[in-house]
Amino acid sequence: MKKIIIFVAGLALLALSGCSSNAPDAGQVGVWVKQPVFWGHGGVDMNVVTTGRSYGALSSTAFYLNARPFRINEPFHDLTTKDKTPVIFTVYLTVQIIPNKAAYLVRDWGANQWYTASIQKPFRLAVRNFARKQSY
Secondary structure (H helix, E strand, O other): OHHHHHHHHHHHHHHHHOEEEEOOOOOEEEEEEEOOOOOOOOEEOOOOEOOOOEEEEOOOEEEEEEOOOEEEEEEEEEEEOOOOOEEEEEEEEEEOOOHHHHHHHHHHHOOOOHHHHHOHHHHHHHHHHHHHHOOO
16 A cells, blocks of 8 residues: 555656746747647647746747737848839838737747748738839
């Protein structure tokens, strides 16, 4: 009986020691990507951690996204205008992630690739087409 109690206590201690935590800083949101080893299902947890600390399996990963507005610089080199004048300029785009929608960004495009995968190409194309219609 004593061996069974020690075994169960050891198993419980092992299960509790194998945790990782998700504690976003101020202005950040945390998104869990679950990667179970033995049981359960993996994938992005759609419940976003905005404040406090949450715990997950040791194999899970926490990604942090900036929820404050931030600026992205898009440089354009040697664009030609309507009258064939070459121009060089930089466009500044201010972006802010909606905190409760951050899990969709991680699920659909990845934690660090969401801008380059979904916004960058259409934005650059729109700016390029606008600049081509201008004459200087």
